[in-house]
Amino acid sequence: MKRLFFCLALLAAVFQAACGGSGSTQPPPPPPPVGNFSNASLMGQYAFSMSGTEACGRTGSFFGRIGTFTADGNGKITGGVEDVNVCSGTSTLVLTNGSYSIQADGRGTLSLTNITGTTNYSITLSTISQGSIVQTDSTVTAGGSFQKQDTAAFSITMIASGYVFDFSGVAFDSSNNLVQQSIIGRLDADGGGGILNGLFDSNTAGVLSGQLAFPSGAFYQLDAAFPQSGRGTANIAGKNLTFYIVDSTRLKFLSSNLDFPEALVGDAIAQLNTSFDITSLNGPFAFLIGGGSTAGPTSTAGRFTTDGAGNLTSIVIDENNNGGLTPLPSSGGTVTGSYTVDANHFGGGTATWTDSKSGTFSFIFYLASPAKAVFQETDNNITSDGSFLAQTSGPLTASSLAGNYAFNWNGVSTGEDDFVGQMAITTTATSNISGAMDFNLFGLGKQFFNYPFNGSLTLGTDPTGRNTLMVTTTPSPQTTYKFSAYAVDANTTFLVGVDTSRVIAGMNTRQP
Amino acid sequence: MKPVTLTRTSSVFLAGALLLAVVAGAQQVRQQAQQTVKPRASAYDPNRDMVLEGTVLKYTENSSVPPVGAHVTVETSSGPVDVHLGEARFLKFNKFTLTEGGSVKITGQNVSYGQGTTFLARIIQQGRQALALRSVNGAPLWLAGARAQRGGVQKSQQAGAL
Numbered sequence: 304m305k306r307l308f309f310c311l312a313l314l315a316a317v318f319q320a321a322c323g324g325s326g327s328t329q330p331p332p333p334p335p336p337v338g339n340f341s342n343a344s345l346m347g348q349y350a351f352s353m354s355g356t357e358a359c360g361r362t363g364s365f366f367g368r369i370g371t372f373t374a375d376g377n378g379k380i381t382g383g384v385e386d387v388n389v390c391s392g393t394s395t396l397v398l399t400n401g402s403y404s405i406q407a408d409g410r411g412t413l414s415l416t417n418i419t420g421t422t423n424y425s426i427t428l429s430t431i432s433q434g435s436i437v438q439t440d441s442t443v444t445a446g447g448s449f450q451k452q453d454t455a456a457f458s459i460t461m462i463a464s465g466y467v468f469d470f471s472g473v474a475f476d477s478s479n480n481l482v483q484q485s486i487i488g489r490l491d492a493d494g495g496g497g498i499l500n501g502l503f504d505s506n507t508a509g510v511l512s513g514q515l516a517f518p519s520g521a522f523y524q525l526d527a528a529f530p531q532s533g534r535g536t537a538n539i540a541g542k543n544l545t546f547y548i549v550d551s552t553r554l555k556f557l558s559s560n561l562d563f564p565e566a567l568v569g570d571a572i573a574q575l576n577t578s579f580d581i582t583s584l585n586g587p588f589a590f591l592i593g594g595g596s597t598a599g600p601t602s603t604a605g606r607f608t609t610d611g612a613g614n615l616t617s618i619v620i621d622e623n624n625n626g627g628l629t630p631l632p633s634s635g636g637t638v639t640g641s642y643t644v645d646a647n648h649f650g651g652g653t654a655t656w657t658d659s660k661s662g663t664f665s666f667i668f669y670l671a672s673p674a675k676a677v678f679q680e681t682d683n684n685i686t687s688d689g690s691f692l693a694q695t696s697g698p699l700t701a702s703s704l705a706g707n708y709a710f711n712w713n714g715v716s717t718g719e720d721d722f723v724g725q726m727a728i729t730t731t732a733t734s735n736i737s738g739a740m741d742f743n744l745f746g747l748g749k750q751f752f753n754y755p756f757n758g759s760l761t762l763g764t765d766p767t768g769r770n771t772l773m774v775t776t777t778p779s780p781q782t783t784y785k786f787s788a789y790a791v792d793a794n795t796t797f798l799v800g801v802d803t804s805r806v807i808a809g810m811n812t813r814q815p
Numbered sequence: 816m817k818p819v820t821l822t823r824t825s826s827v828f829l830a831g832a833l834l835l836a837v838v839a840g841a842q843q844v845r846q847q848a849q850q851t852v853k854p855r856a857s858a859y860d861p862n863r864d865m866v867l868e869g870t871v872l873k874y875t876e877n878s879s880v881p882p883v884g885a886h887v888t889v890e891t892s893s894g895p896v897d898v899h900l901g902e903a904r905f906l907k908f909n910k911f912t913l914t915e916g917g918s919v920k921i922t923g924q925n926v927s928y929g930q931g932t933t934f935l936a937r938i939i940q941q942g943r944q945a946l947a948l949r950s951v952n953g954a955p956l957w958l959a960g961a962r963a964q965r966g967g968v969q970k971s972q973q974a975g976a977l
Contacts, residue, residue, distance in 0.1 A: 356960075357973070357974075358973075358974045358975075359960060359961040359962070359968060359972055359973050359974070360908060360960075360961040360964070360968065360972045361904075361907060361908050362902075362904045362905060362907070362908035362957075362960045362961055363902075363904055363960050364959065364960030364961045364962045364968075365958060365959055365960060365962060387977050389973060389977060390960065390961045390962045390964075390968045390972070390973060391968045391969065391972065391973050394977055396977060417976070417977065419976045419977040420975065420976025420977075421976055422975075422976050422977075440975055440976075441975070442974035442975040443975065473958055473959045473962065473963075476950065476952075476954065478950060478951065480950045480954065480956060480963070481956075481958070481959035481962060481963040482950060482954040482955070482956070482958060482959070483954070483955075483958055508950065508952060508953075508954030508955075509859075509952065509953075509954065510952065564959070564962045564963070566962070595955065595958070597859045597926065597935055597949065597953035597954065597955065598882040598899065598926070598928060598933065598935065599882050599883060599884055599899075599901065599955065600883075624882075624928065624929070625881060625882040625883050625884070626881025626882055626883045626929075627881045627882060627928045627929030627930075627933075628929060629929065682858075683858035683859070684858050684859045684952070684953055684954075715883065716877075716883065717877045718904075746877075803881045804879060804881075804883065805883065806883065
């Protein structure tokens with residue numbers, strides 16, 4: 304991107320957890336991959352979503368892509384349809400061909416062909432039901448996720464629940480500038496295309512709407528033209544959107560032609576049918592958000608503990624604001640915080656913490672359950688969103704964190720950078736990481752495939768807080784990526800880059 | 816706007832009534848708690864904009880000094896000032912070229928950043944050419960890229976398959 308939108312890919316990943324001249328570069332081959340995946344692991348119909356940067360004119364431009372493909376378990380893509388929102392407009396494109404290849408470690412490649420040509424991707428499966436995806440064309444990079452679809456849910460009556468949602472991308476501000484926007488909220492889908500109790504908060508380049516009820520005209524409907532795709536259209540929070548159903552608990556959204564040139568991408572996930580209050584949050588949480596500020600792209604990860612009574616404690620965070628690093632607690636500082644949950648019991652709320660030296664950090668959230676929420680920063684000039692998830696009550700140790708992980712990172716250095724790969728973490732004290740990855744550096748116009756790396760995961764004194772993960776690519780010239788790592792549990796870890804030369808964030812998801 | 820209070824219920828009737836209460840438009844239903852707390856020091860304040868005038872000492876497309884992106888060092892009457900411009904590609908897209916030794920006028924402001932401060936440019940002028948890099952509130956304008964081009968973008972400007 305050289306922009307602020309890697310958060311979109313982060314968002315997709317979080318939902319997944321919750322539920323020199325252009326060209327390509329091939330290093331010496333990495334060691335043979337280890338694992339139990341194969342082409343047969345990718346079989347059936349999958350919904351995908353991603354966002355990133357495309358070359359348009361002579362600059363980079365934000366774009367989004369959602370859709371569905373069907374894999375035959377034998378390396379062929381047999382069908383699908385996708386929606387793209389690019390700089391010249393929006394299109395709905397039928398997939399006419401495609402292929403894929405999956406290695407034993409879950410890493411692989413995918414190509415999708417439509418009437419305009421073929422687009423290429425690198426993927427990593429975390430399970431046979433889901434994975435991460437990066438577009439690896441020389442003129443486009445993007446990051447996102449895909450999940451197996453439940454075709455039985457392709458009925459309007461199956462979309463009948465409360466949902467929380469998080470959309471982000473570019474939209475018009477009050478001065479008619481296209482700037483970054485994040486919208487989070489919740490709604491009740493009535494099973495017949497109607498939407499009730501819609502609430503949302505928008506953050507448009509740091510200008511906050513406050514919590515609003517949906518304007519009139521909210522709806523959702525399936526598209527009869529593509530009955531086997533789970534495709535539909537909707538109006539949510541005043542935005543016109545296209546969506547694809549993953550299952551009755553998850554939908555993927557992209558701004559439709561009606562709102563062009565605005566472009567928002569995001570997911571909605573089912574909300575637990577309960578009456579939320581202050582006691583709904585009681586225990587430790589880890590979070591990851593990404594977006595932008597006046598300085599440029601920003602990402603923050605961390606953890607906090609809620610007490611069921613409105614108090615936040617044990618707050619530890621790492622913010623990377625376009626290379627400017629702010630860890631909390633600050634050196635010699637202390638952090639105190641509080642939270643509220645809305646009196647209407649729909650799961651909205653606020654969180655605020657103040658570092659005695661770095662100032663106040665403010666957020667809003669919508670709870671999907673007492674263990675999961677969409678999360679948006681609301682400080683002046685910051686537009687950043689993602690999720691928080693309940694941290695494990697079990698021990699986080701070198702032993703419990705050892706294993707194989709699929710990962711995706713998205714960020715910005717000289718342009719948007721998107722990475723997808725697999726790493727093995729062992730129980731040794733140092734040099735305990737090895738793996739391989741593909742990545743697309745838009746600023747350089749270069750794609751890198753099968754890049755091996757080594758590294759280390761070093762646990763902090765309290766592993767529920769800040770840990771350190773470092774990865775160094777082994778081909779020369781070596782590049783080292785340093786992260787602060789916040790474990791959600793033994794299966795999922797949030798990562799935020801703490802290098803001053805780039806902003807990068809992502810997550811590790813354990814493979815079976 | 817008149818605040819409304821929503822109450823969670825399983826009653827379809829009440830839900831319908833609630834919907835009626837909100838169809839008139841997007842009404843604010845919760846004040847932001849954070850509006851009452853002090854903003855973080857990094858906030859861009861339109862009222863604090865100032866103008867730097869001087870000559871270009873150095874232009875760097877991808878500075879190793881944060882914030883990541885294009886920087887220009889301007890020799891002003893009070894000494895050199897490092898200015899963050901944003902995305903170099905955006906300057907190129909708008910055919911804006913900075914020449915060492917050339918006169919430049921930059922509207923923007925110092926904001927707290929990391930452990931120090933940095934000067935963020937909002938408008939840069941060189942000769943008769945001016946380019947807005949950020950909105951009056953400091954929002955980067957390079958994000959949307961060509962998507963923000965007035966009059967739209969021709970499909971021929973797009974590279975590769977969709």
